[in-house]
Structures are given as structure tokens and as C-alpha cells.
Amino acid sequence: xxxxxxxxxxxxxxxxxxxxxxxxxxxxxxxxxxxxxxxxxxxxxxxxxxxxxxxxxxxxxxxxxxxxxxxxxxxxxxxxxxxxxxxxxxxxxxxxxxxxxxxxxxxxxxxxxxxxxxxxxxxxxxxxxxxxxxxxxxxxxxxxxxxxxxxxxxxxxxxxxxxxxxxxxxxxxxxxxxxxxxxxxxxxxxxxxxxxxxxxxxxxxxxxxxxxxxxxxxxxxxxxxxxxxxxxxxxxxxxxxxxxxxxxxxxxxxxxxxxxxxxxxxxxxxxxxxxxxxxxxxxxxxxxxxxxxxxxxxxxxxxxxxxxxxxxxxxxxxxxxxxxxxxxxxxxxxxxxxxxxxxxxxxxxxxxxxxxxxxxxxxxxxxxxxxxxxxxxxxxxxxxxxxxxxxxxx
Numbered sequence: 001x002x003x004x005x006x007x008x009x010x011x012x013x014x015x016x017x018x019x020x021x022x023x024x025x026x027x028x029x030x031x032x033x034x035x036x037x038x039x040x041x042x043x044x045x046x047x048x049x050x051x052x053x054x055x056x057x058x059x060x061x062x063x064x065x066x067x068x069x070x071x072x073x074x075x076x077x078x079x080x081x082x083x084x085x086x087x088x089x090x091x092x093x094x095x096x097x098x099x100x101x102x103x104x105x106x107x108x109x110x111x112x113x114x115x116x117x118x119x120x121x122x123x124x125x126x127x128x129x130x131x132x133x134x135x136x137x138x139x140x141x142x143x144x145x146x147x148x149x150x151x152x153x154x155x156x157x158x159x160x161x162x163x164x165x166x167x168x169x170x171x172x173x174x175x176x177x178x179x180x181x182x183x184x185x186x187x188x189x190x191x192x193x194x195x196x197x198x199x200x201x202x203x204x205x206x207x208x209x210x211x212x213x214x215x216x217x218x219x220x221x222x223x224x225x226x227x228x229x230x231x232x233x234x235x236x237x238x239x240x241x242x243x244x245x246x247x248x249x250x251x252x253x254x255x256x257x258x259x260x261x262x263x264x265x266x267x268x269x270x271x272x273x274x275x276x277x278x279x280x281x282x283x284x285x286x287x288x289x290x291x292x293x294x295x296x297x298x299x300x301x302x303x304x305x306x307x308x309x310x311x312x313x314x315x316x317x318x319x320x321x322x323x324x325x326x327x328x329x330x331x332x333x334x335x336x337x338x339x340x341x342x343x344x345x346x347x348x349x350x351x352x353x354x355x356x357x358x359x360x361x362x363x364x365x366x367x368x369x370x371x372x373x374x375x376x377x378x379x380x381x382x383x384x385x386x387x388x389x390x391x392x393x394x
Contacts, residue, residue: 008044008372009041009047009048009053009067009068009069009368009369009372010041010042010043010044010046010048011042011044012066012067012068012069013038013041013042013048013056013060013067014042016060016062016066016067017042017060020060020061022060024038024039024042027056027059027060030059031055031056031058031059031060032055033052033055033056033059037052038056044372044376045376046373046376047338047369047370047372047373047376048067048369049303049335049369050212050254050301050365050366051212051254051256051301051303053067053068053212054211054212054254055212057211057212058212058213063174063211064210064211064212065172065174068365068368069365070172070174070363070365071171071172071173071363072172072362072363072393074393075362075363075392075393076171076363079128079359079362080128081127081128081131081171081359084128084131084132085131085168085171085173085176087134087135088131088134088135088138088164088167088168088176089176089179090135091134091135091136091138091139091142091164092138092161092164092176092179092180092183094139094142095142095183095186096186098146099143099146099147100139100142100143103139103140103143105140105141105143105144106140108144108148108150108152108153108156111137111140111141111144111156112152112156112159114133114137115137115141115156115159115160115163116159118130118133118134118137118160118163119159119162119163119166119283120283121133122163122166122167122170122283122324123283123285123322123323123324123325124322124323124324125323125324125327125356125357125358125359125360126359127167127170127171127359127360128359130163130166130167131167131171134160134163134164134167137160138157138160138161138164141153141156141157141160142157144156144157145157145187145190151191151192151193154187154188154190154191154193155187155191155193155196157187158184158187158188158191158193158196161180161181161183161184161187162180162184162199162203164176164177164180164183165177165180165181165184165203168180169207169210170359170360170363171363172363172365174207174210174211177207178207181200181203181204181207184196184199184200184203185197185200188200194227194228194229194230194231195228195231195236195237195240195282197224197227197228198224198225198227198228198231198237198240198241198244199224199240199243199282199284200224201220201221201223201224201227201244202220202221202224202240202243202244202247204220205217205218205220205221205224205244205247205248205251206247208220208251209247209250209251209254212254214251214252214254214255217247217251218248218251218252221244221247221248221251224240224244225241225244228240228241228244235275235278235281236281236282238271238274238275239271239275239278239281239282239284239286240282240284241271242267242268242271242272242275242286242291243268243284243286243290245264245265245267245268245271246264246265246268246286246290246291246294248260248261248264249261249262249264249265249268249294249298250294250297250298250301252264252298253297253298253299253300253301253302254301256301256302256303258302261298261301261302262298265291265294265295265298268291268294269288269291272286272287272288272290272291273288275287276288277289277318279321279322283322285321285322285325289315289317289318289321290325292311292315293315293325293328293329293332295311296308296311296312296315296329296332296333296336297329297332299311299336300332300335300336303339305335305336305337305339305340306336306340308332308333308336309333309336309337309340309342312329312333312336317329323356323357324357324360326356326357327352327353327354327356327357327360327361328353328357328360328364330349330350330352330353330356331349331350331353331361331364331366331367331370332366333346333349334346334347334349334350334353334367334370335366335369335370335373337349338370338373338374338377339373341377343374343377346370346374347374347385347388350367350370350371350374350388351384351388353367354388354391362391362392367392368392368393371388371389371392375389
């Protein structure tokens, strides 16, 4: 059965295709997506993988979010998250106005501690609380950075801008996440911190991954590596370098370049052996576990779903691993299981992702496409499966 909801990804693809006055055959040829896949996706019989969405978006000259439907405004309104976005946007817009005379900021030590707490909130997937606390913190830290002018003050502001990027990305506001990244670079330059500069290029590369511009993403990874060469040798630089290799591996995987992806995974693994678990270093969750999680993700990007499922089976997740990363991993595994016909196991992992990180999971396009695939594959669906669909798009 095709998806019963009218506005699924396939329907949005069909709308964009017709607006460009392309036939299905013409779009298939232009995007290098098979005609059979395109027709099934448009009809709702087949979920669209990230690489298919990216190829079609490039061929149609539209952002990927137009095809995925992000941001999911009705759901954001139901969760009362939509009203938290504009204050963040306004706070990001006053970055260069100097100290605000109407702001009485906390001491720098208190602001730095609070910035770290917000990073932790995002990793715990308490996105709503982080979004609510962001605007006044941005304004306070902006004022302190302009008055104090020290490296630490600018580093603290950069950390808060990074949280603004995380929140806006997870909620699907890609334009706002780009602004937050620009502000991060602005603060990193004033801090003269090459590690922050390297992290910014890593986050930019991920943004281009989501936009399916793999060539630019790879260039940004190389730029990030070059920037990190200016940093002092040590664990912090190693962690950022390893994370850049992981980002490069996923970029290569989605671009169907398995050899390059495996080279980056191998190098990240060598670095992780040296650093050990380093989840709290810039809150990147780097370490041996994250290398394993990215290996599963790369296999899925290469459409090697069976191997991705088997690799995930062999992994042991450590206690206390960040819920945001763990939920993302479960969503990736569920996608691979769905494509290999393991529908019950796939739905079980979607439930685990929801349990660990409900706010993140509800707004994750991969979760929605995986659920749509399960919905198409199952003839008889249990009540909890139907309830999950209602929760995703009530």
C-alpha cells in the first residue's frame, strides 16, 4: 500500500518536478536516479534515501528541505517550539552592535559554565529548554565579549553560537543554522582559536552534506584540516581532526565513494585509539564508539544495508553515551533494517530512538522516511505502530 498521507516526500518531489515541467523520465535521467525508483518514491510505495533526495534536489534546483518538508511547522506549533526560534534569530542579529546598555550580564565564569550546560542539554536532547535559554545567554555573552575582549570571552560566545547551530539544525531551520555558523566563525576569529575554526568548518561540511553538495563539503573538510594545523598539538586537536575524518567518511559514503570513506574511517579509528573516549571535548562525542557508529552510517550511505545491520549487531554501546548520538544511531540502524526487510526490528529501533530523544526523533527526516517505508511494507500494523505515526505527524 502507498503512504496514505497526501504530503509525503514523494508527493513533494512530484510537485517540484511538475513545476519544472519535467516528466518522470526526464527527471530520472537528469538526476541519475532510476526511473523505477523515482516512480515508486513519488507514489509513496518506496521511501526516499538521503542520497536519492539529494540527487533529485540538485536536479530540480531546490533545497533538500523543500522535498523533506522541513521545518515541520505544525508539529513545532504543537510542541510550542515555533515561538522559541525568532528570539534566537533576533539574538544572533545583534552580534556586531557592541555592548548592550540594557543587559546586565553575569560574570564570565558563570556564562562559560552556562554555555557548557547548554551543550550538555543538547546532547541530552532537551532541545526545548536549550532553545528557551539561548537568547538571553547570547545577549549576555555578546556584551561581555565586547567589554572583556579576552580569548576566553570570545570562546564562550562561540560555544553559545554553536548551540544555536545545533538547536536550529535539529528543528529543521537550516537558514538559521547557517547564520549561527557565521557567528561562530566571527567569534572564533576574535578568539584567535584555530580549533574553533576547524570545528566551524566541520559543521559547515555537515551542512553541505545535508544539502547534498558533497564536493563543497569535502573542500570544507580539507580547509578544516588545514586550519587545525595551526593549533597546538594535543588531544583537543586530535579529537577535532578525528571528527573531520568521520565527517569526510560520511560525505564520501553518500557520494558512493567507498574506498575514500574507508580510508577516512581507518584514520579516525587510529586517532580514536590514541585519544580514547572523548565525548566531552567540544561535545563532539568522539572516540572509538563514534567511529563504530559512523562505520554503520557509511555502510548505509553506500546502500550496503545488510552489512550495516550486521556491523551494528557487533557493537556494544557504553553506558552514558550521549542520548542524541545514540538515538541518531538507532535511527540509522532502523533505516538499514527496513531496507533489508527486518520491519519488526526496524520499528523497535525507532521506538528506542523516540524513548531516548523524543524531541530530536520527531523532527528527524530519516525517521520519517523510515517510518514511511515500514508503513508501505506492512499489511497489518499494530496499534503502537499507528500511534507512532500519529506522534510523528499529528
